[in-house]
Amino acid sequence: MDTAECLKRVRERNPLVHHITNYVTVNDCANACLAVGGSPVMADALEEAADMSGISDALVLNIGTLNADKVKAMILAGKAANKKGIPVIFDPVGCGATSFRNRMAEELLKQVHMAVIRGNVSEIQSLAGKDAQTKGVDAGTTSGLDEAAATAKALALREKCIVIISGAKDIITDGNTTILITNGCPEMAQITGSGCMCTTVVGTFCAACSENLFDASKAAMMAMGISGEKAWAAYGVQGLGHFHMGLIDYLGKIDEEMIAKDGHFENG
Numbered sequence: 001m002d003t004a005e006c007l008k009r010v011r012e013r014n015p016l017v018h019h020i021t022n023y024v025t026v027n028d029c030a031n032a033c034l035a036v037g038g039s040p041v042m043a044d045a046l047e048e049a050a051d052m053s054g055i056s057d058a059l060v061l062n063i064g065t066l067n068a069d070k071v072k073a074m075i076l077a078g079k080a081a082n083k084k085g086i087p088v089i090f091d092p093v094g095c096g097a098t099s100f101r102n103r104m105a106e107e108l109l110k111q112v113h114m115a116v117i118r119g120n121v122s123e124i125q126s127l128a129g130k131d132a133q134t135k136g137v138d139a140g141t142t143s144g145l146d147e148a149a150a151t152a153k154a155l156a157l158r159e160k161c162i163v164i165i166s167g168a169k170d171i172i173t174d175g176n177t178t179i180l181i182t183n184g185c186p187e188m189a190q191i192t193g194s195g196c197m198c199t200t201v202v203g204t205f206c207a208a209c210s211e212n213l214f215d216a217s218k219a220a221m222m223a224m225g226i227s228g229e230k231a232w233a234a235y236g237v238q239g240l241g242h243f244h245m246g247l248i249d250y251l252g253k254i255d256e257e258m259i260a261k262d263g264h265f266e267n268g
């Protein structure tokens with residue numbers, strides 16, 4: 001499925017995307033989902049997490065501000081999502097920073113089948129069992145592109161899922177096919193929420209195009225990167241606050257023509 005077709009489907013289908021996410025960027029994620037054409041719902045109560053996933057088209061699990069109860073809700077929602085056959089998209093925020101986070105992330109992978117895992121390089125290295133240090137929620141340890149791609153592939157094969165490492169070039173792999181998205185701009189790493197929004201956008205595209213999660217992930221990462229480029233060009237001069245809002249503006253403005261013309265990738 002080409003990228004323009006993926007975007008068209010998101011807008012036609014207006015999928016419901018259940019999120020259990022952090023309290024730092026929750027509003028950014030809800031607005032990013034709406035802007036690209038989805039319908040977000042944030043629900044983390046133990047009493048309703050499974051029911052909400054039961055009426056949704058995808059589930060996004062983001063451990064940015066985790067606690068023991070939130071993880072229990074994630075497991076209930078994740079199992080309901082797996083049972084229903086909707087994709088679960090996992091953002092292992094801060095994995096590699098503390099042992100609690102590492103243990104909880106491992107537990108989630110044990111209990112729930114994730115369709116897509118999206119994180120920065122040290123988060124994915126840590127999840128893959130490599131020695132990695134995450135600086136709070138920011139990529140700590142770095143790695144060459146080839147080494148990062150090898151780690152992503154190994155994790156994708158181990159978890160039977162798609163793995164995305166975001167960065168200057170975003171790596172997307174299912175363990176067999178690997179591509180690099182070259183859209184985006186360095187300033188995206190300067191605002192909190194660009195990673196979380198990426199995961200939300202991936203979740204929204206996967207919800208609408210669940211028959212081809214690789215193409216959906218590719219289109220979603222392109223949409224995010226293109227929106228970042230255009231927002232920086234339009235609002236960067238005014239500063240990071242305007243850029244932040246501009247990113248959501250462009251997630252709403254992006255259309256089939258723009259994604260087909262401005263989306264760039266290389267084979268990995």
Ligand SMILES: Nc1ncnc2c1ncn2[C@@H]1O[C@H](COP(=O)(O)OP(=O)(O)O)[C@@H](O)[C@H]1O
Nearest residue numbers: 120166167168170184185186188189194195224
């Ligand atoms: N140096 C860079 N050049 C281009 N795009 C970047 C760069 N750093 C981050 N991005 C983009 O910013 C978004 C968030 O990625 P990242 O900063 O790795 O996530 P996180 O916030 O989870 O650490 C992605 O769309 C990614 O492509």
Ligand SMILES: Cc1ncsc1CCOP(=O)(O)O
Nearest residue numbers: 022024064192193194195196
């Ligand atoms: C700062 C922070 N602290 C806990 S979650 C969070 C937001 C992380 O967002 P992102 O991964 O998109 O930078």
Ligand SMILES: [Mg+2]
Nearest residue numbers: 093137195196
């Ligand atoms: Mg992040």
